[in-house]
Amino acid sequence: MAQRNQLKFIILGLLSENDLTGYDITKAFESDIGEFWSANHSQIYPLLKRLEDEQLISHKLEVVGEKLEKKLYSITQSGKEVLRQWLSEPTPELSATKDEFILKLYFIHTADDPLLMPMLTEQHQLHEAKLHHLQEQMAKKFPDHTSQNNLGHFLILQHAIQRETRYTAWLVDLIEKIKTD
Amino acid sequence: MAQRNQLKFIILGLLSENDLTGYDITKAFESDIGEFWSANHSQIYPLLKRLEDEQLISHKLEVVGEKLEKKLYSITQSGKEVLRQWLSEPTPELSATKDEFILKLYFIHTADDPLLMPMLTEQHQLHEAKLHHLQEQMAKKFPDHTSQNNLGHFLILQHAIQRETRYTAWLVDLIEKIKTD
DNA sequence: CTGAACATGTAATAAGTTACATGATTCC
DNA sequence: GGAATCATGTAACTTATTACATGTTCAG
Structure with a gap:
């Protein structure tokens, strides 16, 4: 499905609750949110970059142990607004269930x-x-x-x-x- | 979603019931089958060609009026087997609902x-x-x-x-x- | 020390949407 | 004659999956 990028809003939604790494977000799709949505890390990492380009999120590096660098992402003010906008829009499409x-x-x-x-x-x-x-x-x-x-x-x-x-x-x-x- | 081409089997399934044109198949997604699956004609026409290349379906031309040519597709024996094979396979994936x-x-x-x-x-x-x-x-x-x-x-x-x-x-x-x- | 989990990326391919494009037939 | 519907296609783009690719850290 090439629907209008719901994944973008899921990521913004998750980041509005906590700062997270790409890995954390990937994990979220294997537990909680995985009950009703799916996404792979290969889709998540590039999208995180794109959202950062759009200045909806930003990251800071965290060093773990000797040299492992984690990118911890946060939502920006602009990102919060985009998220809130999405939430407030009508949701008039009852997508086919595809079972x-x-x-x-x-x-x-x-x-x-x-x-x-x-x-x-x-x-x-x-x-x-x-x-x-x-x-x-x-x-x-x-x-x-x-x-x-x-x-x-x-x-x-x-x-x-x-x-x-x-x-x-x-x-x-x-x-x-x-x-x- | 790039799932394993369910549309292919829907088309085979529909053609196993009746001979149909691409247009008929497109219409089927706006009524009956549209309750639980969707597809556009821009996805259907190329796929019909591909299925014909794979010899799962074939078509004959029907001329309507003066010059309008319709392609009426039929399922082949091989197509029937592929359909039956799909039906008999396990369906172990409970895809996320994406509502x-x-x-x-x-x-x-x-x-x-x-x-x-x-x-x-x-x-x-x-x-x-x-x-x-x-x-x-x-x-x-x-x-x-x-x-x-x-x-x-x-x-x-x-x-x-x-x-x-x-x-x-x-x-x-x-x-x-x-x-x- | 070793395997599981953590962590991040890219490439190739497939599937799906939206828009572009054209023409014929039928019904009023 | 005109509008709705029938009929078929392609192009550009986005989204999603699978596979490739690499390295670190932590727990036992």
Whole structure:
């Protein structure tokens, strides 16, 4: 997808919370934010340079040990404004979901197709695992069931848990129905 | 996204049901399949050529009126095999959802942020409209509430309706909760 | 001392969007 | 006759993935 550079805003958003290195940002996509967005380091490092050229962020060097230099990035005032502008803009596009399993399902025409049941059980396992993972994240990040200063993060976890609960239940129903055919 | 060419399989899948022109395929992404995938004609026409080079599809010319030539594409035996192979492969990747609103929400930290409520009401409208649209589609495509020879299409519509119902309910809850704060 | 994790980059390629470009047919 | 829709293509650019490439630090 060549959509209008959402990654740029994610980086600004993350830097608005903490100063981070490119590596830290890469890691963020493997945990927290990875629940609902992805990016590789090979995309992140060049973009950090570009954002610095645009003066939305700046960096200072931190030396670790003998010689390893880390670039610790901070958001600038201008960067904060760009971030806030993005947040305040309408978000009128409901992008297509692009779930490969759903795509495949579209091309299964009858309940007796031998490919159907394996597909359903595979997805059931995957979504149940995802659900458990999300529930663990929720328990870990919000142990007292309140959002504190992280309302957004709390809400999207809650939302994702609801989504996966619903997805899993749909698959279970379907598996039952097709079994008893 | 440079994911492993799902569009290729969508085209093969569509052509396995009917012979179609590039224009027909483009239109399919604006209706049916557009609920859960998107593609532009500028991506479709070159890919049709490539798939023909790979001998997965072939075309014959149909002349309409005086001189307009349409290319009506058909799937080949080899194409059918490639499609079936794709369908039978595991689908172990739960791709990140990439919902821009969810992304923005992540960076809203407190319930009293003035940006929050407008975001929620905007999304509520969008998702409610989407839900209605899906319900209409369902009523139109499956008026007798059975899937006939289109199980897959029926199921993904059902799934999408459940998803949007859940999404809308979550937003309504949230709006209520924040209002009475 | 060694392997895992930290840390940063580039290159090649693929996928996707937006804009440019043209012409025919059908319906009113 | 004119507008909407049908029909097909290319060009320029951006975004994203995979692979290549290198070196440091820390924990056991």
